[in-house]
Amino acid sequence: MRITIVQQGVWHMARESMPLAAGYLAGCIRADPVLATGCEVSIANFSGTVTPLEMAVRLLEDGVPDLVGFSVLGWNLRQFSAVAETLRQVDPGVTIVFGGTHVANQAARIFRLCPEVDIVVNGEGEFAFTEIVRARLGMMPLGDVAGISFRDGAGDVVTTPERPRILNLDAIPSPILEGVIPLTDDDGAFRYDVALMETNRGCPYHCAFCYWGGAVGQKVRSFSRARLRAELEAVARAGARTVVLCDANFGMLHQDMDFVRDLIEIRDRYGFPTALETSWAKNKNATFRDIVRLMKREGLQSSFTLALQTLDDETLGTMNRRNMRINDWKELAAWLSAEGLDVYAELIWGAPGETPASFLRGYDELARHVTRIAAYPLLLLPNTDFTDRRAEHGFITVRGERDDFEYILANRSAGLHDHLRMTRFLFWARLLAENLVFRGLWPVLRAVAGLSQSAAILSIGGHVEASRAAGAEILRQAAHAAFADPDTLAPALEFCCTDRRFDALIEDWRRQVLDHRLPPRWRRSMAELIRFELETRPLVDPAHRNFPEVFEDEAGDIPHWQVIRDYDIDPPALIDRARTADRLTEPPGVGRHRFRFRFRQGFGASVRSTNHEVTAHYLARVESLSETGPAETGLAETGLAEADPSFAQRGVMMASKDQIVAVIDETIAEINETRIEKLPLDALDGIVLYGEGGVLDSIQLVNFLVGVEEKLADRLNLPVTLTSDRAVSRRISPFRSPGHLADFIIEEAALQAAE
Secondary structure, three states: OEEEEEEEOOOOOOOEOOOHHHHHHHHHHHHOOOHHHHOEEEEEEEOOOOOHHHHHHHHHOOOOOOEEEEEOOOOOHHHHHHHHHHHHHHOOOOEEEEEOOOOOOOHHHHHHHOOOOOEEEOOOOHHHHHHHHHHHOOOOOHHHOOOEEEEOOOOOEEEOOOOOOOOOHHHOOOOOOOOOOOOEOOOOOEOEOOEEEOOEEOOOOOOOOOOHHHHHOOOOEEOOHHHHHHHHHHHHHOOOOEEEEOOOOEOOOOHHHHHHHHHHHHHHHHOOOOEEEOOEOOOOOHHHHHHHHHHHHHOOEOEEEEEEEOOOHHHHHHOOOOOOOHHHHHHHHHHHHHOOOEEEEEEEEOOOOOOHHHHHHHHHHHHOOOOEEEEEEOEEOOOOHHHHOHHHHOOEEEEOOOOOOEEEEEEOOEOHHHHHHHHHHHHHHHHHHHOOOOOOHHHHHHHHHOOOHHHHHHHHHHHHHHOOOOOHHHHHHHHHOOOOOHHHHHHHHHHHHHOHHHHHHHHHHHHHOHHHHOOHHHHHHHHHHHHHHHHOOOOOOHHHOOOOOOEEEEEOOEEEEEEEEEEOOOHHHHHHHHHOOOOOOOOOOOOOEEEEEEEEOOHHHOOOOOOHHHHHHHOOEEEEOOOOOOOEOOOOOOOOOOOOHHHHHOOOOOOOHHHHHHHHHHHHHHHHOOOOOOOOHHHHHHOOOOOOOOOOOHHHHHHHHHHHHHHHHHHHOOOOOOOOHHHHHOOOOOOOOHHHHHHHHHHHHHHHHHO
16 A cells, blocks of 8 residues: 655744654554554645645555545645645545544544545544554554544444543654664765754643643643654764754643753764754743753753733633733843843734733834743634634634634624734834844844834834835835735745845835934934944845955854944943843944954745744844954742631632642542552542652653643633742752642732732
8 A cells, every 4th residue: 555644844943843743653653563564654744835726646656545644734624635636536535534633523524615525533543543554554443543533334434432632641652763764965964954853742731712621632742752762862863963853742741851951961962963942841840940940051052931821810820821820920031141141022913802902012112121022923723722613712713715713803802904914014024123123223222212122113114005106115025915815924024134225115114204202413323233233134145245355154054154343332332231231321322333243154945934943044243243252242939828717808819738638639539540550539638749759750740730720711710820930949859749839829829919
């Protein structure tokens, strides 16, 4: 039997995206002792810009496979449906399987949209896909395959019982170690943009907009350290510069520190990888901070994300994120910045409860503390709480022009006009700020001209949209089409980074708009600052900047361009002043300030990707050549368990210890259902939860604590965090017993209320 597994990325990239999901499926078939001898399995891995025509031609070159599995996401459902239609025309007997987060539990709709699909996989697909192949070979009835949907002889949809989550992740063959995914190209170089890995699966949170926990389970399960270390060694030997983890909350578990230690040791041996990117834990505990310090000390690159999504309290509630301590984000942002690390934040526009005023207020507050904000529109995704409760929230949506996502037109707190207005803002914010066209300009405009970052972004956008100057039409059309076609950002970003007409538009804005907002004594300094910002953008070709002289050098084996530039002021010093000042009245002194810029080559392959984390690596490294020498810029036991009447005055409802113990006992009972060796529910005070002699390992502890947090927030209005630094640093562990934990919760609630 010939089997082909198809993947398609979302972007066009100079190198392939690593087909990890397809590799898992192919690896399971090759590892099956029966299927391995009778099945020939291959992976078809396509770039985001490949058309259905091109995909169909490639799949048909050697004849239609007997079974084709598609890894479906919102951006490729329509393309894959078109390819499936073609395959069915050529061979009516082909078996077509759709799996992935966008189609799981959506069989009725998928069969209606794409009648050519035979089977939809619901949930984790590795072992389900293997059993589908066995059924196709007549080795078992299709109806005995758990976790799938198909149509019976009468055309009715049949959904089999839910498949249990894969508890032993090491049972899934590693496509990296088994050679299922080739790691190098014909020249021996690492063939992918980044090396994709998973250290664990599962997400303990229930965010209303996200299906991560639903897709792979709420309980966190981990791959073994030995397997992960072997995979790291394999990608290091292949020359992978960056490892990207497909985890939901890396840095939450103690074994995450082991992974980072292993990565650093392997990098020191092989020279690779040099960077680690991931979705960091939402609640940043002591383990996260220890990992950050280690990465900084060892020079391991990363971007650190504050996944806030909103700063509005009502909206936090509709997002089901009240149990996350986002109020700590200012301290965390300051700590990361003080450590000299790249930190950015995420916001989502369009959630129920949010208004344009509340969103922009949160955006501007956040902009005072982080250098980069990634702001996205809310999409209604299948299987999420927002989608299930769409009528309650008043969502009005429209499907994308080329994708299958649902874009928000209106909800109960914001109408159509509000969404159109905010879509325009998101376009300009993503173009000018998130994707690093400007970086240091925003704090200076705030401190000198009193312009918030959102007001400055809209000022530039409004001027360009009204301009009839050369090049303005390109950005105007992109901004106006942004709601119907999110892909307009890519060509607009390329224009901003490669076309000198964009520089002219900014100069025109400065003269006609900004100068009238500035004290006259500041105009020369602002002009120099804007020139500095434009000249230090990522560089595709030195000819685009009209630099008089450019030198080439290499850092390791990475080619760079070097440029020497003079300014009348010291722009980095001005930016640093503005970031820590509410107001700047006096401009910097005028004199010659010389800098060396070092641009990493190769940005041309990424200029249209809109991936700001990649773009950040191509910003100019700035070195001052001044006479002073070069300098690169780039709780203890508190006794608060006693009731404090002042908390009632602050509006904090303190629960009784009996109520808290009941929540703990209920959560333990839930965990008991998944355990082979049951805990004595009638004698819980006699057990040790965690630590020496504890009944829970670190993963089980995290799942248990998240369950307790959620019940405390939902039932008792106690939004406490149980994995804080205070918890892990106590002399007597609060996880010693349920009683100790209940006392700690009372103290923590009091402390958090006081803060």
